[in-house]
Amino acid sequence: MRIAITGFGGLDLPDSGLSVARALRAGLTADLTIHALGYDPVMTSAWMPGVADFVHRLPRPDEREGRLLARLLALHERHGFDVLIPCVDDDIAVFSSLASVLRKVGIRLLVPEPAWISRLSRANLPDFVFEHQILAPASIYVSDPERLRPEAERLRFPLLVKNETSRQQIATNAQELATVAARLGGFPDKGVILQQIVAGEEFSAAVVVGREGRLLGQITIRKLAINDNGEGECGAVVEDPWIEQFVQDFLKVIDWRGPLVMDFVRPQGSTQPWLKDIQCRFPSWIILSHWAGVNLPAQLVSALMETPEQPAIPRPRPGAVFLHGVSEATVPASTLAALEKVGSAQGNHRRELFSVDDADSPDRRGISVAVTGISSFNMINPGLGVARALRRAPEIGKVYGLNYGTFDSGSYQANLVDEAFRLPITDSPRELLARIREIHARRPIDVLIPCLDGELPRFFAIRDELEALGIALLLPSEQAFERREKLNLFTGDRDLGADDVTMPRTFIAYSLNDIYRAISQFGGPVAVKGPLFGCVRVDSPDEAPKAWKTFSQQGEDRVIVQPWVAGEMIAVATVCDRNHKALSVMTARKLANCHRGSTWSAEVVSFPRLEAVFTGFLERIEWVGPAEGEFLYDEQNDRFYLLEINPRFTGWIAFSGETGVNHPLVAVKAALGETPAPRKPRTDLIFMRSSYAIEVDPVRLASLSVNGQVINNG
Amino acid sequence: MITTIKNLLRKAASDSGVSTASTLGFVESPARSPSRRTPRDPDQIRYTLHRWLEIRRDGDTRILIDNQSGSITACNDTAWLLLSLLREGATFGQLVDGVLQAFDIGEAQAREDTRWFFNHLDTLGYLEKVA
Secondary structure (H helix, E strand, O other): OEEEEEOOOOOOOOOOHHHHHHHHHHHOOOOOEEEEEEOOOOOHHHHOOOOOOEEEEOOOOOOOHHHHHHHHHHHHHHHOOOEEEOOOHHHHHHHHHHHHHHHHOOOEOOOOOHHHHHHOOOOOHHHHHHHOOOOOOOEEEEOOHHHHHHHHHHHOOOEEEEOOOOOEEEEOOHHHHHHHHHHHHOOOOOOEEEEEOOOEEEEEEEEEEOOOOOEEEEEEEEEEEEOOOOOEEEEEEOOOHHHHHHHHHHHHHOOOOEEEEEEEEEEOOOOOOEEEEEEOOOOOOOHHHHHOOOOHHHHHHHHHOOOOOOOOOOOOOOOOEEEEEEEEEEEEHHHHHHHHHHOEEEOOOOOOOOOOOOOOOOOOOOEEEEEEOOOOOOOOOHHHHHHHHHHOOOOEEEEEEEEOOOOOHHHHOOOOOOEEEEOOOOOOHHHHHHHHHHHHHHOOOOEEEOOOHHHHHHHHHOHHHHHHOOOEOOOOOHHHHHHOOHHHHOOOOOOOOOOOEEOOOOEEEOOHHHHHHHHHHHOOOEEEEOOOOOEEEEOOHHHHHHHHHHHHOOOOOOEEEEEOOOOEEEEEEEEEOOOOOEEEEEEEEEEEEOOOOOEEEEEEEOOHHHHHHHHHHHHHOOOOEEEEEEEEEEOOOOEEEEEEEEOOOOOOOHHHHHHOOOHHHHHHHHHOOOOOOOOOOOOOEEEEEEEEEEEEOHHHHHHHHHHOEEEOOO | OEEEHHHHOOOOOOOOOOOOOOOOOOOOOOOOOOOOOOOOOOOOOEEEEOOOEEEEEEOOEEEEEEOOOOOEEEEOHHHHHHHHHHHHOEEHHHHHHHHHHHOOOOHHHHHHHHHHHHHHHHHOOOEEEOO
């Protein structure tokens, strides 16, 4: 069976194509070939190993419709698609309008009529729920810039701002509203939906409706954890008769075909669910339906292929739980080049790694390494990549994850950590030490790699005690740590020792007036940065108050102002030994960043001079341990600007494990007093990261929450 | 005696904003309201956990899952013992006997602990009478 699926992009707000493909792989017994279709060459989810047999590029749906149809027909001519499952909000309506032509050539698809997609679109949903007296948080679609603020004030802040498709963000005041509306929805070119925030428990229900309008399957989850963006990061299948009844009543009102997902909130004290949102596709957690025994994507395919229908709708197994994590892979650059050139490429079938290399380490010594920063809840923590790289090193025996929260996804990934232990959220280094002592007594640790900026000062404070326990560390001194902090970096000795690798001109602003002065001095757009994190582009003096407020609300009393420079993001990752010499260097060009700033795709590049300048600077400030320099490459002037130095491994460091230089392993060896032989990274691979749903037994969630420990292996 | 995990988690599954009324009215339909009954004839009436409740254990970790609300509750030794008995169906007296056999405490204490736990479950609407 040959199934084409769209929706392999989205980065940290993932489309559902990967989840659908995984469900089909898990649930269909027939010989299955999956074709991943997408509009962007960096559709990272399509490259996760074993997901897609082929990857094809399509013209964007907002381009001329005929081009998309012609491309689909050409692909069908060559590959003979049996089924097509659209999984992107943007393309459902387009495929719906093409459905009759596609069916004529033998491509089966189950999509609603365009009129119904329009009626349930975010823009029209407020009217629909009002018309049908459906309980819902008050919402309004706004397309007139003059009406944005008055309508928001009528609904009252804070409120949820949604674009016309699938993104959303909370706005807490009028100033934030304008920014969020522009960023999310391209407002005012496109409208946005403002929705009241109703406190309560949140649920989602996914259904598939067959060709004759018969409900083929239904699954309801309660969202157990929601991140700062309002996205559900963890959910459990529930048996909720009120939501089930609502869904069945709702389906009687609409004439639906295909998948549908509805989001609900149940206000405290109420039993009735309020309808928050509707998407005309599968949700990104739909693999959970397989784990719960109702595999909705497989139900859809069976219905389309006219396999004998099951007599009764199967009921999902309540208690099944998913948690959003990430998966990472590498793809040969030649494969992406083929995709770029001819529009099609082989999928990533590889199960094994490119560069598992134990040539210089024939002994399996079983080094035990503990790694912090294994969460993907709000940000992708670097410890996930460190654990992944270490897993690939034959010298490493056990990898232990040290987490700060029950929903730190790496804790439950057996392919990353053998066991996970919770660390206390504390400012007290003594408490941290006491907990590490406990863990070390239970599971001896040879090397500990802290991976979060904020925790490093606490580890500095207990480094002697940890080393006395026999736990090796590779950490910089506090002086070196402070020397690379942004405020010191940009205001101290700014000479990097090269004309073509420099620091941007910098103005430290202690007030809004200072920002105005900086804008005047620099004479163009500026970047306003927080001392620790965050960057706001300011194009004109009018935008300065917003930038100042952004950081003053975070408690900052000063900001860094630099001229805005456009260019490519280049990152140099390195590990320095205790003599401050770089043991290994790897440079990457970032190909895809999510809106939170994490890198989801990158390629190895070679800039020997940049590397020499950066590692020379680190030597000068007497750095020890891993570090990452983030640079902006101004191609026009052939000049690199240093933007910041991260005092730990970067989030994409698993890539180093695949390119043959494995920086986390280099750090482990250096911590143990060894000097690994320098290596050059392979430059023919592309790094890809994808959001990835993980199945978690609720007992294990409870174990980490109550006992502070979860065992994955052994 | 019993700990609700969701309260211990970093972030509860709810928006942090204020609750506001819908523009549409609705009629509340109360359900799952607890019976509030006290076991008057404790050795005659058998109780069981509602079918949407599930108990699971893995090593030292034991949990009660409410498959309607999705809440997960960790159990200590006593809670686990009582829930295990209730899953099979038990009278109040059998619950007290179970506690007396498992723990080195007096009957008054066992009865008091069992009553507290029984009432707690009843308040949550977790118990039903066996026909």
